[in-house]
Every structure is written in C-alpha cells, then in structure tokens.
Amino acid sequence: MFDLTGKTALITGAGQGVGLGIARKLIEAGATVFVNDLVPERAASAADQLGPNATPLPFNVADFDEVEAAIASAGQIDILVNNAGIPPSMRAIKFRDLPREEWAPYIDVNLNGVLNCVKAVIDGMCDRKWGRIITISSGAGTEGLNIGVSIYGAGKGAGISFMRHLAVENARDGVTANTLALGLMAREGVEETEEHRTVTAHMAKTVPVGRLGTGADVGFACVYLASEEAAWITGQTISLNGGSVTN
Numbered sequence: 669m670f671d672l673t674g675k676t677a678l679i680t681g682a683g684q685g686v687g688l689g690i691a692r693k694l695i696e697a698g699a700t701v702f703v704n705d706l707v708p709e710r711a712a713s714a715a716d717q718l719g720p721n722a723t724p725l726p727f728n729v730a731d732f733d734e735v736e737a738a739i740a741s742a743g744q745i746d747i748l749v750n751n752a753g754i755p756p757s758m759r760a761i762k763f764r765d766l767p768r769e770e771w772a773p774y775i776d777v778n779l780n781g782v783l784n785c786v787k788a789v790i791d792g793m794c795d796r797k798w799g800r801i802i803t804i805s806s807g808a809g810t811e812g813l814n815i816g817v818s819i820y821g822a823g824k825g826a827g828i829s830f831m832r833h834l835a836v837e838n839a840r841d842g843v844t845a846n847t848l849a850l851g852l853m854a855r856e857g858v859e860e861t862e863e864h865r866t867v868t869a870h871m872a873k874t875v876p877v878g879r880l881g882t883g884a885d886v887g888f889a890c891v892y893l894a895s896e897e898a899a900w901i902t903g904q905t906i907s908l909n910g911g912s913v914t915n
C-alpha cells in the first residue's frame with residue numbers, strides 16, 4: 669500500500685525543514701526525488717543526507733525561466749510538492765506597518781512559484797494520464813490571524829484557490845491536486861533564537877495533541893496523497909495541525 673516505486677518527485681524548498689521531511693518520507697515509500705531550494709548548498713547538502721535516490725535541483729520557484737529550464741533538465745516529474753513558501757525576508761508585522769516594497773516576495777513564492785512549477789509539469793502529467801500535485805499551505809491561508817502574517821496568508825490562500833481549480837480542470841486526465849494547510853511546525857535542523865524557542869514552546873501547549881508538527885507528519889500525508897490509492901481525492905484542503913481549530 670502507498671508504494672511510490674518508479675515515481676519521480678520534485679519537492680520545492682526542500683533544503684531544510686518541512687520539505688526535507690517530505691523528501692525523506694517519499695524516498696522511504698520508494699520514490700526518487702529532486703530536492704529543490706533557492707540556496708544551492710542547501711539543496712546539495714539535503715540531497716547528500718537523503719542518499720542515492722535524491723538529486724539536488726536548485727532554482728528560484730518565483731523565476732519562470734529558471735523553473736522551466738531546471739524542470740526540463742530533470743525530465744519526467746510524476747509528483748510535484750509545492751513546499752517553498754517562506755521568503756527569506758519574512759517577518760511578522762501587521763499590514764499597516766509593512767512597507768509596500770516588502771509585499772512582493774510573499775506572493776511571488778506562494779502564488780507565482782506554484783503557478784510556475786505547475787506550468788512546467790502539468791502537460792507531461794496530463795499526457796501520461798497520471799500526476800500528483802500537492803501544495804503546502806498554512807492555517808494563515810484559511811483563517812484570519814492576528815500575528816502579523818496578512819500578505820503571507822493572502823499568498824497561501826491564493827495557492828489553495830488555484831489548486832481547487834487545477835483539480836477540476838485536470839481530473840479526467842488522472843492528475844490530482846490537493847493542499848495541506850499546516851499548523852505551527854517545529855523548526856527542525858534550523859538554529860533558533862532563545863526568544864523564538866520560548867514563543868514556540870508556549871504555542872506548542874495550545875496544540876490539542878500537545879506538540880508542534882514535524883516534517884515527518886507532513887511527509888506521511890504527502891505519501892498518501894501521492895499514492896495510487898489517493899486517486900479519488902482531489903481539490904481538497906486538508907488541515908494538518910494537531911487538532912487546532914484555528915492555527
């Protein structure tokens with residue numbers, strides 16, 4: 669069950685964090701993976717950690733020409749996981765205080781990045797009558813939150829809407845498109861400040877299951893959505909958040 673042997677996956681922003689966890693679980697399920705990241709050294713070191721079934725494929729998801737060239741060089745992609753979503757410039761700040769010059773990266777990575785990567789793989793998937801597209805979104809894309817993430821949330825919500833349309837437009841071609849809306853995740857393998865650690869420890873207590881999410885939690889859900897057995901689930905947004913009513 670949930671055997672991905674023979675399938676090739678591309679996971680964007682997989683040089684660390686959630687994406688790395690997704691790549692690991694897809695490989696364990698039998699897939700070979702391309703590890704994308706904006707930072708080439710991160711993609712290379714993640715692929716090293718993941719072993720022989722992983723190949724680094726660095727590019728900026730927000731740059732259409734880069735995406736097209738890199739994916740063309742990779743060849744057939746059966747499973748696309750749009751995971752890149754946190755621009756390097758991300759900071760928690762209310763809309764009224766965020767300067768206009770800082771808006772674009774949130775939309776570039778979370779909407780344009782998804783459009784670019786889907787554009788580069790969708791024809792091949794439809795021609796082969798098989799494809800799985802999974803977008804990693806957030807509770808910030810499904811709820812209003814008073815934590816200074818309004819434009820990020822707008823980008824995340826746009827990704828969700830696009831996936832719903834993509835799902836119905838391509839359902840007859842064997843391509844599914846679903847979204848995972850994550851709650852607060854543990855910062856695995858990423859150095860944290862003392863202040864950040866205190867805030868996240870406090871937030872973990874508010875999660876009904878009593879802990880933050882991990883890349884493995886998300887990876888297991890991706891294995892299911894990428895599988896043959898998930899052929900009848902498409903156009904859905906699944907909240908993966910330890911039972912939180914709002915994230």
Ligand SMILES: NC(=O)c1ccc[n+]([C@@H]2O[C@H](COP(=O)([O-])OP(=O)(O)OC[C@H]3O[C@@H](n4cnc5c(N)ncnc54)[C@H](O)[C@@H]3O)[C@@H](O)[C@H]2O)c1
Nearest residue numbers: 681683685686705706728729751752753754806850852853
């Ligand atoms: N961390 C959380 O608490 C949380 C909560 C909800 C949703 N999410 C979502 O989960 C996903 C992964 O988050 P994470 O916490 O692992 O992030 P992260 O910042 O730890 O890692 C993401 C990686 O994406 C890469 N990246 C950023 N912009 C890119 C671009 N334009 N092109 C290619 N790669 C790019 C970064 O270099 C980084 O290595 C994101 O979509 C994020 O919005 C995270």
